[in-house]
Amino acid sequence: MIPPKPPSRPGRVSLWRYLRLFRQDILSAQPARLYRAWMAEFRTPFFRSYLVNQPELVREVLNERPMDFPKSDRVGEGLRPLLGQSVFLTNGETWLRQRRIIDPAFEGGRLRDTFPAMLDAGRAAVARLDARAGGSVEIEEEMSHAAADVIFRTLFSIPIEHELASEVFRRFRDYQRTQPILNLAAFVPLPRWLPRFHRRRTVRAARAIRALITRLTDDRMREIKAGTAPDDLATKIMTTADPQTGERFSSAEMVDQVAIFFLAGHETSASALGWALYLLAQHPEVQDRVAAELAELPPEPSFSDIAQLRLTRDVFREALRLYPPVPMMVRETTCPEHFRDRDIPQGSQIVLSPWHLHRHERLWDNPDGFDPDRYGTENGRQCLRDAFIPFSSGKRVCTGAGFAMAEGPLLLALLVKAFRFERIEGDDPMPVAFLTVRSRHGIRLTLSRRT
Secondary structure: OOOOOOOOEOOOOOHHHHHHHHHHOOOOOOEHHHHOOOEEEEEOOOOEEEEEOOHHHHHHHHHHOHHHOOEOHHHHHHHHHHHOOOOOOOOHHHHHHHHHHHHHHHOHHHHHHHHHHHHHHHHHHHHHHHOOOOOEEEHHHHHHHHHHHHHHHHHHOOOOOOHHHHHHHHHHHHHHOOOOOOOHHHOOOOOOOOOOOOOHHHHHHHHHHHHHHHHHHHHHHHHHHHOOOOOOHHHHHHHOOOOOOOOOOOHHHHHHHHHHHHHHHHHHHHHHHHHHHHHHHHOHHHHHHHHHHHOOOOOOOOHHHHHOOHHHHHHHHHHHHHOOOOOOEEEEOOOOEEEOOEEEOOOOEEEEOHHHHOOOOOOOOOOOOOOHHHHHOHHHHHHHHHOOOEOEOHHHOOOOHHHHHHHHHHHHHHHHHHEEEEEOOOOOOOEEEOOOEEEOOOOEEEEEEOO
């Protein structure tokens, strides 16, 4: 059974029709030919975009010359009310300084230190779902809850039930469904003095979230000064000095970074976990194999135990391939380029699409099929190197990529060990791109305790 995939746009459409489709859902607005194209050009009256799928060109943009292709402000315009000047949106020296401060918190040893908090969040998720065993569950909502719990426990040493954490989570749910990936400013160059045309509800939700995060960071700053702060990710980041300047993040700067940690760490993990559980429900024979692998998991698993769960990891990896949480990334050319015999003007948009690259018909065997065993084949290993970028790649690879690849298989393991997930006939989800790739109307599965 082939996992759900949105229909491609039929034939040619006018620019304004395309923009309307794009705003509704960027996945179904694209033509089917992009799943085979090495490069495609898209022109508007204001700029040119080039979608790049050829692995050598993707590598050139992300790995070999990343500073020549900074992030495009066309994406940043839509996210700035929430993320401000976070590391996700900045470029150049500002971005380099932010990464020098943030990266040490996510190094290997620190990742191992966060494992007990991840484990506690996973067990809490199992306990919440246990009360609902025997019926249908909206699994995306539950995974959002679980992933948010992981973020608060590892970042601020508080569970999701904490008053402030619970309020941030509630406000973020309002924000997530009202904010498209791109707004009008992404398509039309607007003078700085003009408003950005954000939806009122989106702006209100972003302000509320940032006000709550400000309270969390201000409280932590006081604890650091008093010497009573817990040794978690927030403390590590706020006490790390830039090795070149000796400067630390101010409270205001930390608000921007916490906002992206919550967005990237909660929203993307929730998306991938929801799709992974649906894929296992759709393929019960694979779910049984995962359960058999988990039968050897000790009652008190360690970080190294999770690292041995190869099939569980590959199921999570296959969910990231088929439903990459961030479906498209946009870079901008800082000088004229020449790709595939085409002259690309300075200021053009280079679109890197994990959604199309991960399903590319000329790269992957059975590109639309769910097959976690593919990573043991020569084609699978080659594509992992050349055509798998759920967290980007190179210098701008997501800081939390290692964090996500520990969290995802851990939560998946705890949930599948405790429960059997079954597909509901006639209620299959359809992927669309909100802030991340989610189901248009949620993912409902039947849940039963595993004996």
